[in-house]
Amino acid sequence: xxxxLILAAQGVRYRYPGxxxxxxxxxxxxxxxxxxxxxxxxNGSGKTTLLRVAxxxxxxxxxxxxxAGRPAAAWTRRELARLVGVVPQREETVFPQRVREAxxxxxxxxxxxxxxxxxADHEAVNRxxxxxxxxxxxxxxxxxxxxxxxxxxxxxxxxxxxxRLLVLDEPTMxxxxxxxxxxxxxxxxxxxxxxxxxxxxxxHVNLAARFADGVLxxxxxxxxxxxxxxxxxxxxTVERVFAWPVAIAxxxxxxxxxxxxRRSDA
Amino acid sequence: MKWVxxxxxxxxxxxxxxxxxxxxxxxxxxxxxxxxxELRLPRAVLAFLVGGSLGVAGAxxxxxxxNPLADPYLLGLSGGASLGAVAAIALHVGGPWALPxxxxxxxxAAMGLVYRLGLVxxxxxxxxxxxxxGVVVGAFAxxxxxxxxxxxxxxxxxxxxxxxxxxxxxANWDTVLALCLYAPLxxxxxxxxxRPLDLLALGExxxxxxxxxxxxxxxxxxxxxxxxTAAAVAVSGVIGFVGLIVPHIGRLLWGHRHRALLPVVxxxxxxxxxxxxxxxxxxxxxxxxxxxxxxxxxxxxxFALLLRRWTRN
Numbered sequence: 153x154x155x156x157l158i159l160a161a162q163g164v165r166y167r168y169p170g171x172x173x174x175x176x177x178x179x180x181x182x183x184x185x186x187x188x189x190x191x192x193x194x195n196g197s198g199k200t201t202l203l204r205v206a207x208x209x210x211x212x213x214x215x216x217x218x219x220a221g222r223p224a225a226a227w228t229r230r231e232l233a234r235l236v237g238v239v240p241q242r243e244e245t246v247f248p249q250r251v252r253e254a255x256x257x258x259x260x261x262x263x264x265x266x267x268x269x270x271x272a273d274h275e276a277v278n279r280x281x282x283x284x285x286x287x288x289x290x291x292x293x294x295x296x297x298x299x300x301x302x303x304x305x306x307x308x309x310x311x312x313x314x315x316r317l318l319v320l321d322e323p324t325m326x327x328x329x330x331x332x333x334x335x336x337x338x339x340x341x342x343x344x345x346x347x348x349x350x351x352x353x354x355x356h357v358n359l360a361a362r363f364a365d366g367v368l369x370x371x372x373x374x375x376x377x378x379x380x381x382x383x384x385x386x387x388x389t390v391e392r393v394f395a396w397p398v399a400i401a402x403x404x405x406x407x408x409x410x411x412x413x414r415r416s417d418a
Numbered sequence: 419m420k421w422v423x424x425x426x427x428x429x430x431x432x433x434x435x436x437x438x439x440x441x442x443x444x445x446x447x448x449x450x451x452x453x454x455x456e457l458r459l460p461r462a463v464l465a466f467l468v469g470g471s472l473g474v475a476g477a478x479x480x481x482x483x484x485n486p487l488a489d490p491y492l493l494g495l496s497g498g499a500s501l502g503a504v505a506a507i508a509l510h511v512g513g514p515w516a517l518p519x520x521x522x523x524x525x526x527a528a529m530g531l532v533y534r535l536g537l538v539x540x541x542x543x544x545x546x547x548x549x550x551x552g553v554v555v556g557a558f559a560x561x562x563x564x565x566x567x568x569x570x571x572x573x574x575x576x577x578x579x580x581x582x583x584x585x586x587x588x589a590n591w592d593t594v595l596a597l598c599l600y601a602p603l604x605x606x607x608x609x610x611x612x613r614p615l616d617l618l619a620l621g622e623x624x625x626x627x628x629x630x631x632x633x634x635x636x637x638x639x640x641x642x643x644x645x646x647t648a649a650a651v652a653v654s655g656v657i658g659f660v661g662l663i664v665p666h667i668g669r670l671l672w673g674h675r676h677r678a679l680l681p682v683v684x685x686x687x688x689x690x691x692x693x694x695x696x697x698x699x700x701x702x703x704x705x706x707x708x709x710x711x712x713x714x715x716x717x718x719x720x721f722a723l724l725l726r727r728w729t730r731n
Contacts, residue, residue, distance in 0.1 A: 209626060233629030243624040246484045247674035257617055261629030265610050313628070 158235075158317045158349045159183040161206045163215035168201075175201045177373045178215065183317065186347045188340060190360035193370030194394055199353045200241065200321060202370070206351075207236060207319065220316070233261035237310030239303070241321040245294060251305050252290040255281060258312030280311035284338060300331030307338065317349045318342065324356065332356070336363045361385055362406040369393055382407050420671060428466075428685050431692040435462035438696055440703035461589035465695040465709075466688035467597050468586070468650045469660050471605070473687025474680055475643040475650070476661025477668065478608045481615040481676060482639045483545040486669070489662035490647040493552035493640075497559030498528025499651040504563045504578045508570045517581070518593070518652040524559070525648035531555050533640065543636040584655035584710030586695050593653050600649050604642035605684075611639050612676035619674070657710045659717025660687050660694075666724050690716075 159181060166176040176198045183189050191199050204210040206217050208224030217224045220235055227235070237258070258280065259273040281287045284304040289297065297305060303323050310318055320339065324332040336356075340363050342348050354360055360367055361381040369377040369384050371393040377384035385407040387400045397412040436448065436458050443451045475490040483492070491497075502524020506516050535551035538544040567578050614635045617625040622632045650657070664686045665679070672682050694712040701707055 207627070209623065229626055229631045230629040233627065236627075238624075238627035240621075240624050240627060242621070244484065244619065244621040246481075246486065246619045247669070249619075249674065253673075253675065257620070257628060260613060260617055263613065265613075309628075 156185045157182065157218075158185060158220055159206055159351065160218040161202070161215065162217075164202065164205050164212045164217055165214040166201060166205050166210055166212050174373050176205065176212070179368075179370065179373070179375050180215075180378070181206060181351075181368055183349045183351055185316070185349055186343060187366065188343045188350045188352065188364050190364035190367045191351060191353045191370065192355075192357055192360055192367055193376075197370040197393075198373040199370055201373075203238075203319060203321060203351070203353060207238065208232060230261045233313055233315075235315055236317045236319060237313040237315035238319045239306045239310050239321065239323055241325070243306075249294045250290070251281075251286065251292050251294060251297070252277065254294055254305060255290075255309045255312050258309040261313060276314060277308075277312050280308040281305075283311055283342065284308040298331075299327050300334060303327065303331075303335055304338065307335075311342075315348075317351065319351045319353075321353045322355065323352070324354065324359075332359070339363070357385065357390070357409045358406075361408060362403070385409065424682065424685050424689075428689045428692075431689040431696075432462055432466060435465065435692045435696045438700050440699065456590070460591045460594045461586050461695065462692060463594050464589040464597065464653065465586050465691045467594070467601060468654045468657065469664075469687035469689070469691025470684035471597075471601055471646045471650045471687070472657065472661040472691070473664040473668075473683035474605060474608055475646045476687075477665035477676065477679055477683045478611070478615065478639050478643045479661075480665055481618060482636060482643070483549055484619060484621075485549070486666070487662070488549070489659075490643065490650075491556070491656065491658065491661070493548060493644065494528045494532045494555035494559065495525045495552075495644060495647045495651060496656040497556030497563070498531075499525040499648065500582050500656060501559040501563045501566075502527070503581050503655070504566050507574050507578045507581070508566045510574075514588075514592075517588075521655075522648055522652035525644075525651055528555050528559060529641075529644040529648065533644075536640075542633060543640065545636070548640070580708055581655045582710075583708030584657035584713075585698070585706070585708050586654050587706060588653070597649060597653060601646060604646040607638055607642035608646070609680055611635060611642075612680050615639065615676045616674070655708070655710065657691065657713055659713045659721065660691055663717045663720050663724075664690055666721075 161181040163178045163180060164176050165174055165178050167174045179202055181202060191202065193199050205212050206224060208227065211225055219227060219232065255277045256269065259269060259276060263269065281290060284307050286304045286308050289301055289305060324335050336359050339350055339352060343350050364381060366379060367381050367384050368375060376393045377389050387398060390398050390409055399410045399412060401408045401410060436454060439458055441453050443453055448454050472490050479490060479492065480486050480488045499521040502520040503517055506520035532548060532551045532555050536543050536548035538547055567575050614630045617628050617630050618635065626632050664683050668679050668682045668686055672678050695709050698707040698709040698712045
């Protein structure tokens, strides 16, 4: 088996119960150690569904989804959580929580049922917080954090799992430019320094083109393109997938999309 | 420090329950007195066990349905237990165990029904649906109970009515033994679920990604908390507010980590019910108040304060 291969989804097909069409119609996604792969596509193109199937939360009707060489659904949830850390799009806050407690939750897959946290667990938490530049936030309540701080703490929680793959589902939603850039730089830095693999679902085509090693562009549950950004993000493809006229410029070798006005730019 | 205070309070409440009562027993004769040995002591132990069980069941269910206002009776168990007990009283079923067993069976029947209704698509337990199912099953059982009560004669009616408000006057060493044999298993399941319950507060999908088998967790917590409540209700009737107020105060003082919270609410629930039962026995001696009235009289104002605090933040 290829030791470097962490995520391998092949020809995945999935339909939600009661739906009339496939949410995914034969999609493949391959992620290796040290890869930063961005999953792009319009709303409802199947990005989050692909993640759910790839992580065993949904079982595909056809195709296979392997995590570290085994079907995702064959791992127990605890085993999987030691391999893959996820920062989901949304989560709830029923009971208020401090930052340190929140990040400590990431140690759950490493703890025994009745045992207390060991010094090694606290060290992992401190390391994760430091990596995300969130060490100064430990005593704060989660509810008092700014949007950017909140996302960094959630990334820290996923890193505390000490995973081989980090999955982020639209982590920069409702962040301003600075915090958006900080998060992309953070993720890129993690990949470069620790050879972590990252799957990043995002609406930011331009940032994905500059930060990601590879992109998967989804359209209606199918792959409209997969590969290095410059090859996938051509004018024809992007216009077709997002159903809007664009111009593509190049900045430092990366394709950059400029959406056109309906009349004046034409 | 908080733990020392809580432990001291628990010992104090237990001592008070043994020392005080309608009959005067001199301190020197406490150990030799049959009143203490056969009446007060088993009753104090039972009050502590029932209060502790209600506290743990309440805190666990709050985490399960992700609503800090949930209590052990939210899911229709009190209605089912009441119906069982009222039916037993109306049918004049005899024997010391008739009432607790009938209440237990009623609670289990309600639990089964609510569980079945809460299984969305026949597989996944949905906490929101569970709450609605609990409310309707409880309301239905209450309607049937009231119908039975309204058709039966006066003494049976009074007994049934008093039973509905809870009381520990039936306590003896046999009931204590029964609960001691029964409660450890559901308690152990809930204590084992403490950490996953912390994660469940994030939502089901995030908890799953952090390593929790959410479907198994929900089923185990629901069944264990319900079995605990069913046993409590069988031996002592419906005692409100312990399972709501105690977890609340525990969360305020100890935070929301269930590994600390669950032991705290066990001790706190036991302490509160011991104190309340002592008041119920002594306040209008030689008669006795249903202990549920005492917990409600204390619990409702406390709850109102908590609610104000909750809605302000």
